[in-house]
Amino acid sequence: xxxxxxxxxxxxxxxxxxxxxxxxxxxxxxxxxxxxxxxxxxxxxxxxxxxxxxxxxxxxxxxxxxxxxxxxxxxxxxxxxxxxxxxxxxxxxxxxxxxxxxxxxxxxxxxxxxxxxxxxxxxxxxxxxxxxxxxxxxxxxxxxxxxxxxxx
Amino acid sequence: xxxxxxxxxxxxxxxxxxxxxxxxxxxxxxxxxxxxxxxxxxxxxxxxxxxxxxxxxxxxxxxxxxxxxxxxxxxxxxxxxxxxxxxxxxxxxxxxxxxxxxxxxxxxxxxxxxxxxxxxxxxxxxxxxxxxxxxxxxxxxxxxxxxxxxxx
DNA sequence: TGCATATGGTTTCATATGTAACTATAACGC
DNA sequence: GCGTTATAGTTACATATGAAACCATATGCA
Numbered sequence: 001x002x003x004x005x006x007x008x009x010x011x012x013x014x015x016x017x018x019x020x021x022x023x024x025x026x027x028x029x030x031x032x033x034x035x036x037x038x039x040x041x042x043x044x045x046x047x048x049x050x051x052x053x054x055x056x057x058x059x060x061x062x063x064x065x066x067x068x069x070x071x072x073x074x075x076x077x078x079x080x081x082x083x084x085x086x087x088x089x090x091x092x093x094x095x096x097x098x099x100x101x102x103x104x105x106x107x108x109x110x111x112x113x114x115x116x117x118x119x120x121x122x123x124x125x126x127x128x129x130x131x132x133x134x135x136x137x138x139x140x141x142x143x144x145x146x147x148x149x150x151x152x
Numbered sequence: 153x154x155x156x157x158x159x160x161x162x163x164x165x166x167x168x169x170x171x172x173x174x175x176x177x178x179x180x181x182x183x184x185x186x187x188x189x190x191x192x193x194x195x196x197x198x199x200x201x202x203x204x205x206x207x208x209x210x211x212x213x214x215x216x217x218x219x220x221x222x223x224x225x226x227x228x229x230x231x232x233x234x235x236x237x238x239x240x241x242x243x244x245x246x247x248x249x250x251x252x253x254x255x256x257x258x259x260x261x262x263x264x265x266x267x268x269x270x271x272x273x274x275x276x277x278x279x280x281x282x283x284x285x286x287x288x289x290x291x292x293x294x295x296x297x298x299x300x301x302x303x304x
Numbered sequence: 305t306g307c308a309t310a311t312g313g314t315t316t317c318a319t320a321t322g323t324a325a326c327t328a329t330a331a332c333g334c
Numbered sequence: 335g336c337g338t339t340a341t342a343g344t345t346a347c348a349t350a351t352g353a354a355a356c357c358a359t360a361t362g363c364a
Contacts, residue, residue, distance in 0.1 A: 142287050
């Protein structure tokens, strides 16, 4: 069977086009998780990401949150406004630099985290469960390589 | 070295969390491509996807385009409005069902396609070039498995 | 037929998101 | 110290997106 040729100008077959497939898969997965915590806590994906980062790194500034989540500072600012309003994140002013905020999860915020983090992990486990061990290892290796170059 | 334990309630490490990694990678890749054709043709991602589908399947209705692109009908309707306006897509009314539209690429639309499709393919090639042959094979296999279950 | 319901597609409205402008504070150079 | 420039963060505006209401046509069925 001769190899099929795919001249560059031939119509793209979206369903075999890698960037498209990644996009569909990624959106489906992220959306499924987000639906969960959105329903329970009215929490957007960006808000949850901010909380997840603050759970790990207490006392970050908004800019540092933006760096860690790869979100832009406006998105972070908005997420923080809502999270502080909801009482899940505390915000103080940095001693010695009044521009900077010092952020952290509140008690209530930790309680939310204790519910959402396991949900997120469960989704991830469910995703990985579709693969066998060998595939899981390859997947991580492949992601490492794709991401190593990619941020450009 | 004892295996690290990851209790469910421990803070999520976003950079190791699969859905997050997929999302970052997918967005970076899709955005890089979209930037290209956006600059050259002021074409959004949804609009390009519509064109790609019409290049393969001439005469689809808007609903069928929506099915093939996994976009919702509102997004398709808007993309079509702009594409028809730009003169890249032709729209007629179906004989025997005046609700349905019959869509296709115009000459000008094909010309755009002839430029954009190779650009898209080039990005895909560049992405795959970061992997060796064995990894590429595993990646496709893994994507197949992940997507086989997932649409549910 | 003629009414109820379904379908293709567009419009409306409310919300989300990104870019640029802006405010306040801090750091730098002299 | 004082004007310039940089940085943290917010606000404003313009555009994108999604859900629901809507219009037109088509279908099912009494």
